[in-house]
Amino acid sequence: MSELACETDWRQRILIGGFAPATLHDWPGRQTATIFLRGCPWRCAYCHNPQLQRRGREPGLCWADIEARLNDPRSALEGVVFSGGEACVDRHLPDAIAAVAAMGFRVGLHTNGAYPDRLAAILPLLDWVGFDLKTDYDHYDTLTGVPGSGARASESARLVVASGVEHEFRLTWHHSIMTEEAALLAGHFAHHLGARRFVLQQFRPEGLRPDAQPGVSDVPMHLIAALAALFEDFALRRELCGLAEPLACVPERIPNENTDRSAITSAPADDQSRPFDQH
Ligand code: SF4
Numbered sequence: 001m002s003e004l005a006c007e008t009d010w011r012q013r014i015l016i017g018g019f020a021p022a023t024l025h026d027w028p029g030r031q032t033a034t035i036f037l038r039g040c041p042w043r044c045a046y047c048h049n050p051q052l053q054r055r056g057r058e059p060g061l062c063w064a065d066i067e068a069r070l071n072d073p074r075s076a077l078e079g080v081v082f083s084g085g086e087a088c089v090d091r092h093l094p095d096a097i098a099a100v101a102a103m104g105f106r107v108g109l110h111t112n113g114a115y116p117d118r119l120a121a122i123l124p125l126l127d128w129v130g131f132d133l134k135t136d137y138d139h140y141d142t143l144t145g146v147p148g149s150g151a152r153a154s155e156s157a158r159l160v161v162a163s164g165v166e167h168e169f170r171l172t173w174h175h176s177i178m179t180e181e182a183a184l185l186a187g188h189f190a191h192h193l194g195a196r197r198f199v200l201q202q203f204r205p206e207g208l209r210p211d212a213q214p215g216v217s218d219v220p221m222h223l224i225a226a227l228a229a230l231f232e233d234f235a236l237r238r239e240l241c242g243l244a245e246p247l248a249c250v251p252e253r254i255p256n257e258n259t260d261r262s263a264i265t266s267a268p269a270d271d272q273s274r275p276f277d278q279h
Contacts, residue, residue, distance in 0.1 A: 011063040014092040015039065017052040017085060019061050021069055022077065027108040027128055028168070028235075030078045035066060035096070037082060039089035041114050042144035044134065046177055046203070052085035063096070070103055079106035079127065088115040088122075097125045113156025114149065123163040131160050131195075133171045135178050136185035143177065154189070161193045169195045170237070171227075173219055174203035180223050187227040197233040200224060204238075 018036035020026070026034045039055040040047075047053060070080065080100045087093050088111055097107050108128040111119060123129075133153070135143050140150030160167050169190045173183050183200075190198055202219055219236065228234040 010092040010095040014063055014090055014096055015055060015057060016061050016063065016066065017049075017058075019066055019069070022075075026081045026083065026110070027079055027130070030106075030108075031076060032079045032081050032108065033070060033075075033077050034081045034083050035087075037084050037087045037090045037093065040085040040112070041089065042086070042112060042146050042149055044144055046172075046174070048204075049085060055089070063099075067099070067103075070100070070105070077105065079108055081108040081110060081128075081130075083110040086112050086114050088118045091118075093118070094122050094125065097122060101125065111156065113153035113160075116152055116155040116159060119156050120159050123159060123165055126165050129160050129165055129167040131157055131167060131169045133157065133169050133186050133190060135171075136182040136189065138185075139178070139182050157190065157193055157195075161195055167195065168197040168199050170199040170201050172201040172203055173223070177203075180220065183223060184226055187230050191230040195231070197235075198227065198231040199235045199237050200227055201237045 015038040016035060017038040018034075020034040020036075022031060023034055024031055026032055036049070036052060038052050040053045043053065069075075070077070082093060082097065087109060090096075097109075101107050106127040107125065108130065109122070109126050110130045110132065112132045112134065113119065134140055134149075137150045137154060140153060141147050157169070171183060171186050173180075187198060200219060200223075224236055
């Protein structure tokens with residue numbers, strides 16, 4: 001097969017589930033586009049992108065559409081983030097990363113760490129990783145519904161820190177899915193790995209199935225303070241990142257970046273209806 005034929009092949013085979021042409025949330029501090037790939041091997045009950053859990057080709061964007069959007073000369077994008085589902089599930093992710101980098105963009109990845117071997121192979125190609133830590137080791141498999149997920153996530157987390165790639169670990173807390181003790185254990189795990197930045201995400205209901213809505217759950221102040229004490233760079237995040245709209249191509253959204261990297265104060269009372277996310 002010729003080189004051109006190979007290139008055409010992956011562009012036709014990659015399974016794209018959505019595209020956000022401009023956002024400030026998915027790689028905090030940068031204006032990026034986000035490409036959502038289909039498929040995830042885990043089944044978290046509170047998944048914000050359940051429509052992306054399963055693989056399968058559906059009508060929507062193809063790679064050529066995305067390249068055209070990224071090449072728009074009016075674009076002020078600084079980078080491109082690959083998200084999901086779990087983007088590493090798609091074996092064409094390395095080709096897509098290389099293509100985006102060749103266009104001159106910095107490349108970020110949201111990952112849950114389900115594929116440590118694949119992650120190890122692409123880490124040298126990445127400029128930033130947003131690692132979605134789900135819970136502490138002992139509760140991982142229950143939360144994801146998949147045996148062995150905790151071991152895979154642990155290995156991937158170790159790889160991310162060891163790689164030296166810029167990263168943030170983020171943990172989404174809601175009292176119905178995780179105890180405070182589990183959240184603290186997860187934070188200590190990231191701390192002992194040497195994670196530089198940790199974000200505690202306030203649970204938000206967007207994207208959840210109606211039967212999976214857990215209701216409001218404010219993050220306790222003492223949990224925020226205990227986790228903040230572990231990291232030089234800690235943030236409480238209230239906005240939602242990595243949300244793929246049901247449509248394949250979502251409209252531009254360049255909202256205020258209100259990630260508060262310094263404040264470890266409690267959420268304001270009027271924010272209590274806006275609980276948090278994972279990727
Ligand atoms: S929350 Fe993330 S890891 Fe869990 S099922 Fe959804 S996409 Fe997969």
